[in-house]
Amino acid sequence: MRGSHDLGGLKGLGPISPEHESCEPVFHADWEKQVFALTMAVGFLGQWTLDESRHARERQTPEDYLRHSYYENWLVGLQTLLLEKGIVSEQELNTGNPDCDSPASDLSALQAKDVGEILLRGGPVEMATEKIPKFVPGDRVRVRHEVTPGHTRVPAYVRGRVGSIERHHGAHVFADRNALGHREGKHLYSIRFASREIWGEDTKPGEAFSVRVDLWEPHLEVL
Amino acid sequence: MSDDHHSHDHTELPSDLELKVKALESLLVEKGLVSEETLDTLIETYEHKVGPRNGAQVVAKAWAQPDFREWLLKDANAAIASLGFTGRQGEHMRVVENTTKVHNLVVCTLCSCYPWPVLGLPPVWYKSAPYRARAVSDPRGVLAEFGTHLDDGVEIQVWDSTAEMRYLVLPQQPAGTEGWPEDKLAEIVTRNSMIGVEEVCIDNDDNDEEAAS
Numbered sequence: 001m002r003g004s005h006d007l008g009g010l011k012g013l014g015p016i017s018p019e020h021e022s023c024e025p026v027f028h029a030d031w032e033k034q035v036f037a038l039t040m041a042v043g044f045l046g047q048w049t050l051d052e053s054r055h056a057r058e059r060q061t062p063e064d065y066l067r068h069s070y071y072e073n074w075l076v077g078l079q080t081l082l083l084e085k086g087i088v089s090e091q092e093l094n095t096g097n098p099d100c101d102s103p104a105s106d107l108s109a110l111q112a113k114d115v116g117e118i119l120l121r122g123g124p125v126e127m128a129t130e131k132i133p134k135f136v137p138g139d140r141v142r143v144r145h146e147v148t149p150g151h152t153r154v155p156a157y158v159r160g161r162v163g164s165i166e167r168h169h170g171a172h173v174f175a176d177r178n179a180l181g182h183r184e185g186k187h188l189y190s191i192r193f194a195s196r197e198i199w200g201e202d203t204k205p206g207e208a209f210s211v212r213v214d215l216w217e218p219h220l221e222v223l
Numbered sequence: 224m225s226d227d228h229h230s231h232d233h234t235e236l237p238s239d240l241e242l243k244v245k246a247l248e249s250l251l252v253e254k255g256l257v258s259e260e261t262l263d264t265l266i267e268t269y270e271h272k273v274g275p276r277n278g279a280q281v282v283a284k285a286w287a288q289p290d291f292r293e294w295l296l297k298d299a300n301a302a303i304a305s306l307g308f309t310g311r312q313g314e315h316m317r318v319v320e321n322t323t324k325v326h327n328l329v330v331c332t333l334c335s336c337y338p339w340p341v342l343g344l345p346p347v348w349y350k351s352a353p354y355r356a357r358a359v360s361d362p363r364g365v366l367a368e369f370g371t372h373l374d375d376g377v378e379i380q381v382w383d384s385t386a387e388m389r390y391l392v393l394p395q396q397p398a399g400t401e402g403w404p405e406d407k408l409a410e411i412v413t414r415n416s417m418i419g420v421e422e423v424c425i426d427n428d429d430n431d432e433e434a435a436s
Contacts, residue, residue, distance in 0.1 A: 041251075
């Protein structure tokens with residue numbers, strides 16, 4: 001299974017056509033600013049995790065995901081979660097007005113004066129664990145073929161591929177479970193893959209490169 | 224992939240999308256879930272306060288001070304925090320150094336993971352499908368599209384930000400800028416060089432000025 005968002009190695013998407021750095025605005029329309037700020041502000045209500053919000057964007061069909069611009073995908077994700085968590089109703093979304101009979105929410109909005117501090121604090125994901133890391137730098141590992149149903153952070157292009165552990169980052173919140181609202185720490189590693197291991201003969205001689213991917217222990221098997 | 228298909232109809236009428244977003248905002252404000260002042264503060268923060276000038280200061284300091292460079296490569300979180308650039312989407316930082324032998328390139332093939340406290344919000348191209356698809360399969364072609372051509376034998380290392388680790392590239396200091404003050408060094412550091420799609424260059428005027436002084 002490969003999600004709509006899992007784009008590494010996909011062909012035929014055309015040129016990147018970057019705007020020039022010196023004249024690129026942060027946002028390209030007012031609605032983009034609003035979607036960004038709404039997503040952040042509603043996110044701070046604490047009703048879902050960052051991985052749940054990623055998954056809500058990824059669950060679209062590939063056609064929709066690729067057709068939409070970036071902030072349209074954010075908007076879809078936000079609307080999806082607001083509905084699924086019962087924070088707004090379908091009718092409210094359609095009309096833009098609160099239902100007459102909707103109960104008062106017990107959630108309290110993030111105040112402007114607290115924004116600076118909450119952003120500076122961020123959301124560290126390092127966790128304590130008593131489990132000893134299974135791998136050490138230099139170990140060769142294979143990425144498991146079978147992936148978590150639902151949200152996973154294993155890109156399709158490394159599944160089944162062999163790489164070497166380069167660094168142990170410590171135990172971090174395991175994204176695949178965090179997307180279901182479970183906060184569990186698993187050892188996270190930086191793994192180096194040679195381009196030939198991933199793309200085979202597609203890599204021209206003399207143009208070899210390497211790719212580092214961060215994966216959690218449950219994604220890996222001993223060789 | 225872009226928003227071209229929405230609003231280029233040359234009328235002043237708001238698009239469906241604009242109306243939909245406005246309606247959502249007013250609904251959430253009315254339900255007491257967000258405050259308009261908070262939304263403005265969030266936008267103001269990422270539009271004007273947090274951006275790649277922060278990262279440029281980090282790079283300039285690393286170029287000017289060998290001790291800081293060593294610290295940055297060993298413990299990026301602490302070194303960057305010493306300049307005050309901490310927080311959301313920069314909780315777990317790692318800095319990777321370009322040398323004459325190695326060139327680093329950062330991508331998020333799954334979405335748009337990016338080190339906000341030092342670079343701000345990612346540019347459109349970084350979030351685009353073609354970049355995400357090709358950075359890990361054809362990095363030389365990607366670099367060429369940015370006008371970057373590396374010497375033969377330089378090893379490209381691509382970093383796919385699949386977890387909450389966030390990567391910042393420490394570009395090579397251009398020849399002729401040794402001894403420049405940090406603020407002047409910071410001016411030549413581009414955002415794209417800290418993602419790894421470009422190298423830092425100086426134009427000849429800068430060089431002449433320095434040579435003459």
